[in-house]
Amino acid sequence: MRKLNISNLTCYRSGNEIFNDISFSLNQGEVCLLTGSNGSGKTTFLRVLAGLVPPSSGLIEYNNLKSLSDNFYILGHKLGIKDEATPYEDLFFWSSVYGCKNFEDTLERVGLINCKFLKCKYLSQGQKQRLAISRLMISKKPIWLLDEPISSLDREGISLLKDIIDEHIIHGGIAIISSHIDFLKKCNFQIDMDK
Amino acid sequence: MKNFKLLFLKEIKESFGLKGSYILSLTFFSISIILLPIGVGPNKSFLSSISPGLIWVSIILTSLLSLNNIFHEDFNDGTLDLYKTGPLSITEICFMKATVHWVSNFLPLIFITPILSIFLDFPPNLLIYLIFSLILGTPSLSFIGILGSSLTLSLKQHNLLIPLIIFPLFIPVLIFGSGAISSLIFIGFEDLFIRQILILSGISGLSVALCPFACSYILEVNYD
Numbered sequence: 001m002r003k004l005n006i007s008n009l010t011c012y013r014s015g016n017e018i019f020n021d022i023s024f025s026l027n028q029g030e031v032c033l034l035t036g037s038n039g040s041g042k043t044t045f046l047r048v049l050a051g052l053v054p055p056s057s058g059l060i061e062y063n064n065l066k067s068l069s070d071n072f073y074i075l076g077h078k079l080g081i082k083d084e085a086t087p088y089e090d091l092f093f094w095s096s097v098y099g100c101k102n103f104e105d106t107l108e109r110v111g112l113i114n115c116k117f118l119k120c121k122y123l124s125q126g127q128k129q130r131l132a133i134s135r136l137m138i139s140k141k142p143i144w145l146l147d148e149p150i151s152s153l154d155r156e157g158i159s160l161l162k163d164i165i166d167e168h169i170i171h172g173g174i175a176i177i178s179s180h181i182d183f184l185k186k187c188n189f190q191i192d193m194d195k
Numbered sequence: 196m197k198n199f200k201l202l203f204l205k206e207i208k209e210s211f212g213l214k215g216s217y218i219l220s221l222t223f224f225s226i227s228i229i230l231l232p233i234g235v236g237p238n239k240s241f242l243s244s245i246s247p248g249l250i251w252v253s254i255i256l257t258s259l260l261s262l263n264n265i266f267h268e269d270f271n272d273g274t275l276d277l278y279k280t281g282p283l284s285i286t287e288i289c290f291m292k293a294t295v296h297w298v299s300n301f302l303p304l305i306f307i308t309p310i311l312s313i314f315l316d317f318p319p320n321l322l323i324y325l326i327f328s329l330i331l332g333t334p335s336l337s338f339i340g341i342l343g344s345s346l347t348l349s350l351k352q353h354n355l356l357i358p359l360i361i362f363p364l365f366i367p368v369l370i371f372g373s374g375a376i377s378s379l380i381f382i383g384f385e386d387l388f389i390r391q392i393l394i395l396s397g398i399s400g401l402s403v404a405l406c407p408f409a410c411s412y413i414l415e416v417n418y419d
Contacts, residue, residue: 013419050276050280052276052279052280053418070282073280074276074280076276080274080275082272084209084212093201093205094277095200097198097282114402121253
């Protein structure tokens, strides 16, 4: 059984404590929900897990390995979508990188098949979020780090995301999700970043 | 290697198609070379003698325009996050970024230099040496440039700071780049040219070999 271990994770920025001494473990097929007020450190915590920001101290291990970058996919506030590219070009590139062949099915599933040749600058924020979710799906990484993933999605989009997360969990993945609203069908573990 | 190629092609396509920063570089370089003879005066022999220095200085000043865009745009829109968590190492990403910068910004300038050199009355028989020195020297500008771009990643005043940080590192490239061609114009001595070209290649080789590693370290600790 694959396991994500987080031990005594602490992060300081410019001398200020962002979060302190967070420890927990997640087995494959489990979901963790991060809650907390604005500025409580949810985004920084996810960025530390993804390896984008170095922690001040603590240990992150997955499957007893300390090299983690191959295992995490972070869906953050900044989606990395170029205005002049189309959803088709964007997903074609990332599917080539991740070795996924059926990326058009993914575009169809997230509801972007009809605007696949439209420049991303003409997409709504919700459609851009759907494009980012489609990248998440083709990445095939075992651990998903989702930072406020429903912030610009409509009701149908939220329902789609729930289903996608469920499928990921059923297939033995792990998800750590920060959200103000508990939209998940099932949550194994909850961390309140204010405490 | 496959992912490096994919990312390289994507970045090249964006540089030439979407961002179009090479047009700004080409325009700035052309205008500065065309304006210089007007400012200096019509003395042909004087213009010819200072033309290597003018071309190299114009190339360096033009490069400062595009260095801001190496990492900042990708950092601000989240693309750099995706690259960092993707299959390529940060060193490979830095190497790729510098190479793309050279291809999309310096290569067009090198192509247009033979035409613009007419305005400076540059000796046509030495044109091949000038192009050779530019091909050897300009990669160091891109690879040193990524250091400045990564150091100022999260700063708002990066437009001002990048030239200040990397300007001293560009001076040896300017000295040996223009010096090599000047030695041919003034002395006609190929030995001195070869020696300066070898030093220029050494600077470029060291920059290509070391800067991606230094840049990746900077991106690890200065990514906030």
